[in-house]
Amino acid sequence: MERDEWAAWLRLLLTPGVGRDTARRLLAAFGLPADIWKHSPSAWETVTSPRIARALQSEPPALADAIDRLRAWLNEDSDRHVITLADPRYPVSLLQTADPPLLLHVQGRQDALSHPQKLAVVGSRNPTPQGETNARQFARSLAESGLCVVSGLALGVDGAAHTGALEGGGLTLAVVGTGLDTVYPQRHAALARRIAASGALISEYLLGTPPLAANFPQRNRIIAGLSQGTLVVEAAVRSGSLITARLAAEQGRDVFAIPGSIHAPQSRGCHALIRQGAKLVESAQDILEDLHLSEPSQQNHEAALPTDEDGLLRAMGFDPIGLDALQARTGLDTAALQARLLELELDGQIGRLQGGLFQRTGQV
Template sequence: MLPCALRPRDIAPRPQLDVCIKDGRSSMSGLLHWVWLSTLPNLSARKTARLLDELGSPLEIYNASPERLAGVSEITGADVAALSDKSLRRADKILNDSARLGQQLITAGDACYPELLRAIDDPPAVLYCRGKLQTLDCRPAIAVVGPREPTQYGYRVAKTLAYQLALAGVTIVSGMARGTDAAAHAAALEAGKPTVAVLGCGLDICYPYENAALYNDIPKTGLLISEYPPGTPPLHSHFPVRNRIISGLCCAVLVPEAPKRSGSLITASCAAEQGRDVFAVPGNIDVPSSAGTNALIRDGARLVMNAGDILSELAYLYPDRVASVSGDAETLDASDDRYCVQPVPPQRADGAAVSVPLSEALLRKAADTSVPLAERLCALLAHAAQHADSLIEAVPESAAEVTAALTVLELEGKIHQLPGKTFALA
């Protein structure tokens, strides 16, 4: 069952603005201090929530004495020092930029703030939104997350399940990353239903760029969301943090496929901590790309063989908003990629991706030794996942130098290794 959707955890009362801010500065009373609070450096969302619970509003926090702030649970001396910065210039610029870009801001004090997200331990104080705000809380939501380089099996399963769930009345939530995320969003749109994308950067930045069609179409019927203000770049550290929002918006998380080391497992872990159910699709036990999902099932995740396994749970909780599906439910041709989501690399027998041929232009850039080797390797991987041998052949450096550079990039979290010595951007 999904107890979180039926009985959201009690939360401490928090102030509510009279309206959700949509455009311009005309109704922004109090919003300036929300943005000030949410953008203070090194003050986590969890600590911000503790401050709001104890002091009631950003304005009260802004006016509180250092002694009062220090008395709040979990607040350290460094946090008090950060809160001593009373400048509102950055917040004012963010509000102006948001209005200029047509972004909507909702705060943890607004009535329209998603109730399930409000109930987690570290809800974002401010959400920047573009699209249809009514997408939030109007239908049950399921997060669909998985690897950026799915196998053909994982890609097909993600699209088919997301399509059937969307047709049945479920809002699909994901992170608009390449691969599984993009497949899930595209499937929802192809079903003619809204979808919600949670970004790890400012909403004025389309990342990754190959998902530009999704970036443009999702807000027409659904919603783009971020806790980061306009202009924030897609830093690697942002993505694990935003995963709590993906799971926090939903009553459950579905993982169609995941290797042992996958960002989608972070989202699944967030879901479990938040009291959400985790659903996982099983795979062959000797295929690395399914090691993560098989481990989730072993550890208690609900095994999914079709959309009906999930919808039977949701239909009990939302009898008037979710339809059930039968075994012969309408399916989606996973090859119908009208949104040009990241193509699935061809697979070898061992499950490794076969390198996509590189263009002459890319090979010329790869041979330019005036550019750091790590930068050139990342440029090659931005095109598609590549086998180590293909990368070694593409650059003039020795195999040892390339291997060393790949190791450093992997340790820095910029790339990850797929089965069969194949590498992809993280």
């Protein structure tokens, strides 16, 4: 876009009182943003309030800075793009939702937004070791089968899903809740660079937007809207992941959920979704079959695992368990049990939880 086009879209976005719904009404009535200001305030009042019509008469104070910031950001890298609601590159699946963003900032492969088969993988920011393993392995299998994995770059399940997709050699899209000149959480800066190199980072927020709590639930509608379906790996009963799942269901998209331990708070959201009609899945193949895709032949991951010589893994099961309970089940003395637990933890077979608990990390 040329500067005048940026100015028109940014002016609309920055005008006080003009939210996405009001902006869409103005666009529907008057055409492109540049055409809105060819009409009179009395014309604007036919689709909005007198207060907003007055606001539209003045340039927002932050407009000049926003234009300069956007131009500088785009000029720094040829893989940076701005895609508006009127752009033919705008993803059709997102355009068909009830609340599409007016403008998308994209860093990376903008063509990845139009990948025909995308699946959102979302879940807890504080997953169990099993949940994190599930997210990574499901995403890897889905990516190996040609799906583009969409998530939100958050800690926990989101980060594991992006990492798994990259390990599978596939595409992954990260929809973030900040401007694209900010990486949040900072711990994922290296992951964000990897995603931008082979997939794309996406944001509806203007450059300079910090990580505001209210923005993250809003970005979930984009995650759901870009995707054919949403897989919830782990989620508490009140979580942003359930917002994503609800939005996907409202849009007629598939919702999948992985069941977990009845004792784990992170599993209760998935169990609630399953009771409400989400499809219970135990493997990536379940999703691929539902989407009429096939999973490529893969190595038997379990064959590479260390042997469970003392039966400790079998004794653990898959629920969180404490040291005393493990001693009672195995009969091992404290020193031998702790040594074996450390060995299994270093091998990636178990994870250590808060409260002195351990949990097995099984394979998908």
